[in-house]
Amino acid sequence: MVSNRLPVSLERTGDDTWRTHPAAGGLVSALDPVMRRRGGVWVGWPGIADETTDTLRDVLDTHHNADSAYRLEPVALTAQDIAGFYEGFSNEVIWPLFHNRFTACRFEPEYWQVYQQVNREFARRINEVARADDFIWVHDYHLVNVADELRALGLYNRSSFFQHIPFPTADIFCNLPWWREIVYALLSYDFIGLQTVTDRVNLLDVLTTLFDHVETTADDDCVDVEIGDAGLEPHQHRLRIGTLPISIDYDHIAELAGSRRTAEYIERFREGWHGRTVMLGVDRLDYTKGLPEKLEAFREALTRYPELRTRISLQQHVIPSRQQVPQYAEQKEQIERLVGEINGEFTESGWVPIHYIFHSMEPAELMAHYQVADIALVTPLKDGMNLVAKEYCAATRDNNGVLILSEFAGAAAELGDHALLVNPHDVIATAERIHEAYYMDRAERQSRMQAMREIIQAHNAFDWVEDFLRAAGANSTNLQKQ
Template sequence: MGRLIVISNRVGQPDDTRGASVGGLAMALGAALREYNGIWFGWSGRTVETFTGQLSVQRGQGATIATVDLEEQDRDEYYNGYANRTLWPLFHYRIDLSAYERSFNEGYARVNARFAQTVLPLLEPDDFIWVHDYHLIPLARELRRRGVKNRIGFFLHIPWPARRLFATLPLHRELVEAVFDYDLVGFQSHDSLSAFEDYVRGEAEGEIDSGGIAQAFGRRVRLGVFPIGLDADAFMAAARGEAAAAWRERMRVSLAGRRMIIGVDRLDYSKGLEERFLAYEEYLANTPEALEQVFLLQIATPSRDEVEAYQEIRARLDAVTGRINGAFATPDWVPIRYVNRTYRRDELAGIYSMAAIGLVTPLRDGMNLVAKEYVAAQPPEDPGVLILSRFAGAAEQMEEALIVNPFSREEVSDAIEAGLAMPRDERVRRWESLIEGVRRHDVAAWRDAFVEALLAAPCSPADRLATAEP
């Protein structure tokens, strides 16, 4: 078997077992790269005055990291523009925030072409290529135009939107047509797969057979659902480590006999943080006996500060937090501890373990690994309760959580009350089912399922090349 070539917008450090504080991509792909002695290629995060295509290569334990610098215009039009001001809000059902500008689309196409041209010298005939996420949907098309015949798979980490929503995107048909240059396309959930299939049938006049093979635009691609998992054993080992133990002790002192609800998210409008705060306010208003006995710790890591929508959500959350704390706080208690900084995953494991409730309520999410991390960090003898949005991909796997509609303040408030009152026996029963799923559907299972499906997918590069533009 050839090497695994992972291509994503940004690259992580697969040798760092602690990984990033919230995101799970570096952790997940690190395991895959070590398994297949692979290469991870992507943007360095740096900008230069003129694009040169010069590669920077670092070799670590079991994996090679290759990066390229982009121009400032590339960052503005491709990353801040089309990826995060057009596709991200659209794919998360926020068409009111989507910005449709021709220059964004041009930058997106230009950077995908530059990625294809830059990675080309790294490829060998037996390699198989795994492209990740919405930043790089057209990448297979660009590789095929350059004569690449390798198997290429694509995995979408975020949701795929409903057909009518996606059709609001200018040139939506061209973007979906580019998907058909892959051999395999994977989604996080059946909901996203169904939305894509509906588009293929309704807008592209295509067909999907019983084996998951979609046919449209004169080509075929295999479709599948591959829910991403944790590197569960490594995370549980980190939860038993020194950093986690130190944070458990810090939180034990800080709790002062109170009970903690925990939320951990990137600071993003898709995470439903404002709705979460308002639902928690509803709980406090309806449950006076909870005052001074419980608090919400919300860790919200800032991101994409250059995008106006993110500046606006941060300002709104600052205001809502201040208002709720002003209304309910006492001299020695505040109902919301709102923190804008990053913590390592081993540190978070210690914090998770002290929380009576994990509150994971995105308005729309591809998977949400925080839900799985919270479960993995719980003490088996006295676990907390996971409250999970029905609109997170994780809800399809984690049925023993308290599943809620994050748009309903009353429903989330009721779930908080039920979770805090839940008897220990029921908490243990639910946790045992959840942790069994987290361990069974871990990152290795995700990796192996996708790679196996990619290697088994119908592959006819000659047909693709015949239909591709020169």
């Protein structure tokens, strides 16, 4: 397993003392339980700069590897690496471009140079620890070049790539000055997994934009691609692309939702709402999450439907993220200004319309908020999947909840028949959906929620992994490509 971040972060607390923290994020949430069940090696950066590989390996051996079902292998990065690779190319080029925010991109040539350098370093570490028959699974947009770098090192293990974020249309993607290099790097993978059919179609469009001879053969959720153009390396002519939406560890979420620790939080939270309807938002600080649009939609709902005032409150949790990036700091200021405006406009004695909290949460606290909420408002402008939507459903054990979901979240392809879908740019229509959710009768709420829970339970994180490995041919004999 290869990802930008390991599932634990390291912190130096003294000359010879260290502390570990669980890493946050949807990727870790989905993959950690799988690795605990299957075993293997996970290669990634442990969240601390300017330490040697030997030091990081010794710390991980002591604090994780000694009693874990799988092994962590660190990639050592400098502060300069992180600035150019992660904060630069990954977050100021690929992230906004792939989320249709072309105007937010900073196409700095230095970012591209550092991105290639760091991908090369990841490949070196994989080459050091991989055995001849290992299957290599690389995750997400930070590490597109890894397979190409592995080929350059002479490592021809079967390798696959899964992209957790959307894949853009060809006209957006080709604005990237290095789009051709990215495509050639992707062709070094044997298999590429994407979240939705739309993502797969977009990638195929990019391939047909670059190459004259592209033939495809569809097979269930996968497409076999053969490129006939001259000039490609032998291993770049054939590729398999699959639609494999990621999921969650349903049983773990359900168990945590029913824990004593969660029950203590639930009791405390319910006392504070005095029987009012609670609409919940849980979003990482990011301009792709549609937070200003969500707040404007709630303002519109309170304006159009005055009877909702004092009866419903929006509890909006924003998880800190990338605050050193100027656009994220600006987004936080905009959100807090809107919260102040709306609360100033509508607050009445004993009732505040928006309860805004900027913080991180422990899992039991999050599960409690899911269960106290009558409505979840999940309205990203663009999202690869959005696991919050699935976690909310899995945690709603009494089935008595309504999910309002953006049609631009990958989860809409699976849950859209039972969630209330919205276009988050349309604040009036979203306000109408809030009104509909508030007045939905219990029988319909439970019917819709039960259906979504069954869908998620029937295809959990472990099923997703098995489907991916099967589609990628990971269980077949490794083929040496010459």
